[in-house]
Amino acid sequence: MKITLEKDVMENNDRAAEFNxxxxxxxxxLVINIMSSPGSGKxxxxxxxxxxxxxxFRIAVIEGDIATERDADRVRRAGVxxxxxxxxxxxxxxxxxxAKVLPEIDLDHTDILFIENVGNLVCPSEFDLGQNHRIVVLxxxxxxxxxxxxxxxFHVTELALINKIDLIPYVSFDMNKxxxxxxxxxxxxxxxxVSAKNGEGFDAWLDWVKKAYRxxxxx
Amino acid sequence: MKITLEKDVMENNDRAAEFNxxxxxxxxxLVINIMSSPGSGKxxxxxxxxxxxxxxFRIAVIEGDIATERDADRVRRAGVxxxxxxxxxxxxxxxxxxAKVLPEIDLDHTDILFIENVGNLVCPSEFDLGQNHRIVVLxxxxxxxxxxxxxxxFHVTELALINKIDLIPYVSFDMNKxxxxxxxxxxxxxxxxVSAKNGEGFDAWLDWVKKAYRxxxxx
Numbered sequence: 001m002k003i004t005l006e007k008d009v010m011e012n013n014d015r016a017a018e019f020n021x022x023x024x025x026x027x028x029x030l031v032i033n034i035m036s037s038p039g040s041g042k043x044x045x046x047x048x049x050x051x052x053x054x055x056x057f058r059i060a061v062i063e064g065d066i067a068t069e070r071d072a073d074r075v076r077r078a079g080v081x082x083x084x085x086x087x088x089x090x091x092x093x094x095x096x097x098x099a100k101v102l103p104e105i106d107l108d109h110t111d112i113l114f115i116e117n118v119g120n121l122v123c124p125s126e127f128d129l130g131q132n133h134r135i136v137v138l139x140x141x142x143x144x145x146x147x148x149x150x151x152x153x154f155h156v157t158e159l160a161l162i163n164k165i166d167l168i169p170y171v172s173f174d175m176n177k178x179x180x181x182x183x184x185x186x187x188x189x190x191x192x193x194v195s196a197k198n199g200e201g202f203d204a205w206l207d208w209v210k211k212a213y214r215x216x217x218x219x
Numbered sequence: 220m221k222i223t224l225e226k227d228v229m230e231n232n233d234r235a236a237e238f239n240x241x242x243x244x245x246x247x248x249l250v251i252n253i254m255s256s257p258g259s260g261k262x263x264x265x266x267x268x269x270x271x272x273x274x275x276f277r278i279a280v281i282e283g284d285i286a287t288e289r290d291a292d293r294v295r296r297a298g299v300x301x302x303x304x305x306x307x308x309x310x311x312x313x314x315x316x317x318a319k320v321l322p323e324i325d326l327d328h329t330d331i332l333f334i335e336n337v338g339n340l341v342c343p344s345e346f347d348l349g350q351n352h353r354i355v356v357l358x359x360x361x362x363x364x365x366x367x368x369x370x371x372x373f374h375v376t377e378l379a380l381i382n383k384i385d386l387i388p389y390v391s392f393d394m395n396k397x398x399x400x401x402x403x404x405x406x407x408x409x410x411x412x413v414s415a416k417n418g419e420g421f422d423a424w425l426d427w428v429k430k431a432y433r434x435x436x437x438x
Contacts, residue, residue, distance in 0.1 A: 038256045038340050038369065039361025066341060068368050089371065091310060091341035121257050122285060122310035122339055141360040141383065142258025149287050150257065152308065164360065170386055
């Protein structure tokens with residue numbers, strides 16, 4: 001009985017994700033689902049990304065959190081539209097939660113929609129939200145061993161932003177080992193070292209987003 | 220149907236937790252369930268704790284991870300017995316997983332059993348494992364805002380070890396705000412700042428463990 005129920009729930013999720021995907025395609029909106037542990041710097045990355053790109057693109061953000069409106073407030077201060085989803089205890093966003101808030105987004109006038117998932121390296125990796133791209137942020141204080149320890153997250157994403165490289169002198173993080181472990185789990189993913197704090201490596205990330213937007217329009 | 224099923228699952232969990240609790244009490248074993256985000260330093264804390272206490276106490280560790288035997292190997296090198304549970308995708312330990320590996324622990328000859336839960340600030344907070352104490356580790360690079368953002372975790376624990384205080388000069392972490400936010404969620408919990416790296420604050424933590432052991436024997 002439990003298995004049937006789970007299968008049913010996941011099939012409903014897949015349908016909801018497909019619904020979102022078609023809507024995004026129709027409005028020509030690039031959608032990026034960003035996942036990570038709590039505190040890896042997703043919101044800071046979004047603040048800096050929004051600040052750097054908002055003169056060229058119409059940007060919106062969906063913030064997923066267990067509780068509080070803090071992250072939406074932070075990105076709003078960076079000048080972008082933001083909608084907060086409080087999951088009330090759920091450890092991930094699911095595609096129906098996204099579908100429910102899309103009317104607040106005005107997709108017709110949104111070029112890029114970032115979805116900041118709940119801080120969690122496990123559960124969010126199991127849910128397709130209908131996005132174009134799934135990426136993961138891993139911060140250097142967490143350690144490079146998180147890649148083999150949370151393999152599904154690194155398997156379903158196509159880019160691993162290694163954030164807080166400004167802290168590398170003070171923590172143990174082996175970038176070569178990270179590349180090697182990521183390659184073993186997902187040869188088509190890649191590592192991109194950045195510091196949202198001092199901007200190091202950020203140009204490569206902004207270029208990645210711009211290219212993703214051009215590719216999205218070609219579809 | 221889903222609600223009935225969930226209720227049923229949670230009731231089974233409560234029974235299993237009670238079974239574990241009675242066993243721990245019978246053997247006079249202090250059991251501490253340690254939870255946190257990935258990469259906050261739980262394993263390093265356990266390595267250092269085991270090294271500091273293993274001449275006075277017979278210590279064992281259960282390591283919970285999605286995948287890999289890495290953490291058990293690390294604490295074994297620190298000289299303690301360790302059993303690894305690979306949850307195969309589950310985002311938390313549950314009391315039946317614990318009960319299943321207890322025969323490998325030799326509780327009769329174990330004074331203190333540490334359970335290192337899966338790195339996750341959400342799911343593990345929902346599961347009683349039958350432990351005497353639940354504590355949470357939050358590392359300074361994660362930011363003090365994780366306390367209000369993950370309230371259940373800080374509600375069910377009675378001690379918040381704030382780890383990596385050696386990184387405070389390089390990150391934004393407001394210890395007073397952390398105290399204030401924790402007090403609002405759980406007035407009976409407290410903050411204890413430590414650095415597993417340089418040992419700062421570690422004596423207070425070791426004293427806490429020793430006192431917990433004495434209290435456990437009095438029961």
